[in-house]
Amino acid sequence: MRIKSITCWIATIALLLTCSVPVSAQSRPSLPELYTHAQAAALIDVTSGRVLYSSHGDDELRIASLTKIMTAIVAIEHGDFKKPVKVSKNAFAKEGSSIYLKLGEEMTLENMLYGLMLRSGNDAATAIAEHVGGSEEGFVYLMNEEAKQLGLVHSHFANPHGLDAEGHYSSANDLAKLTAYAMHNPVFRDIVKTPTKKAPNPNESWDYKWDNKNKMLRLYDGADGVKTGYTKKAFRCLVSSATRNGQQLVAVTLNDGDDWNDHGKMLDYGFEYYPLSSLMEKGEAVKGYDLVVSNTFQYPFAKGEQDGVEKKLVLRQPVREGSTDVSFGLRGEIQIYLEGKQVGVVPVYQKGSFLPAEKARNPVQNTVAPEHSSTFAGALSEVVKKLFLQHD
The missing domain is CATH 3.40.710.10 (DD-peptidase/beta-lactamase superfamily)
Known part of the structure; x- marks a missing residue:
């Protein structure tokens, strides 16, 4: 009888462990269903x-x-x-x-x-x-x-x-x-x-x-x-x-x-x-570094999702003396991830550097084909290279 009770307890614990949900997921309520009449x-x-x-x-x-x-x-x-x-x-x-x-x-x-x-x-x-x-x-x-x-x-x-x-x-x-x-x-x-x-x-x-x-x-x-x-x-x-x-x-x-x-x-x-939320603003200091971000980054988050955001600072190699590098104060980038998936990249510059004009969109890697023909002129095309590689 005692062995049978112990077996039941083990089975119950195993079932609870199998059905458990991570705390982060529990804190994010499911969204209501959206229905349309469309095909x-x-x-x-x-x-x-x-x-x-x-x-x-x-x-x-x-x-x-x-x-x-x-x-x-x-x-x-x-x-x-x-x-x-x-x-x-x-x-x-x-x-x-x-x-x-x-x-x-x-x-x-x-x-x-x-x-x-x-x-x-x-x-x-x-x-x-x-x-x-x-x-x-x-x-x-x-x-x-x-x-x-x-x-x-x-x-x-x-x-x-x-x-x-x-x-x-x-x-x-x-x-x-x-x-x-x-x-x-x-x-x-x-x-x-x-x-x-x-x-x-x-x-x-x-x-x-x-x-x-x-x-x-x-x-x-x-x-x-x-x-x-x-x-x-x-x-x-x-x-x-x-x-x-x-x-x-x-x-x-x-x-x-x-x-x-x-x-x-x-x-x-x-x-x-x-709703669209700002994760960082142009000119904002990077904590612990003599760096600033080059543009504002905004992203639409469902309630609780922002808790799953991770930011990874990736620095470039120092510019060598005599180098023809023309990126001036560019020192690296902050890669932004939501639950393990990269959703954006924000360049970082040396504090006091000239910051380029704001991009039209948040650059997101791996959502558009890697090359865009030069015949499709304009800055928008360059931005989109990184964005969408994710009645009469």
Whole structure:
């Protein structure tokens, strides 16, 4: 009998040990479930690139006019805004949504981008593609190269407008990453938040006037983008963005019959449960060293998550006499980890050194392809090298 009792006690203790939960996990309450009516959905924090919510996020699906997010950012990165874009036979009277451009009409690339994003003009998309890429095929090549460089492994583009086509698809997660990237471009950001735009009309006595189809700009407090989409095969698609208390989020739904309401819920969820927090400020001293951090680092944490953050200071080798090193006061970096996963890197400089301008984003390693072609010019491209290697 006594042996049997001891055996029972051992079994009970073993069971308790097996079921025990680390204290850090116990102190972090589970988040409420988030549901949408979408076939696929994703929610991302723009500053950090952290995906806060994903449902079937890597499923490769038709995306309709959400395609034009890629069209716009590629055109912005490669084109001259003030140069006129001429409407070809291929662009004129393009099927689907249109801004009703005339054959042979000319409009600046800048104005045509507004027609593309506010009214989802397929004629504008085709004209832009031919102008920037030399041909529609040439522009599509640029679109797919951009997708590769951003690490969008579940995306492939066959046209610049999003009409249904074989081999034309993306995913909710990829669209979230793409849009977070694009929202750091000031031209793109200004276009997608514009409620109404007027542009010169060379064929009439009145100007073009385009009202933004994105109802989220009117329905949601803080909304500032991005794009609607619909085809008979893709159904209703939407990418929206909003900014509150200095934090910007992007929500994506594909095939969602209740997208306006779902996006409101998704954005509310992100703002409430993943507020953006600052871990360090530009110029802040590194404790125990004659060093300062070069830029502010912000990250969205769920309640209790910040307790799992670790910071690792990695110093460079001292600069040798006669070295051609031109990094001046750069002395190393602080690597930031959340529960063992690296989520950011902040360079550190000798105290008193000139600190470079703030980066557009928190650099996060291993979330984007390692090389970005020099044709994708600009500082944003350099920052993103390190970031995302993690209705009509």
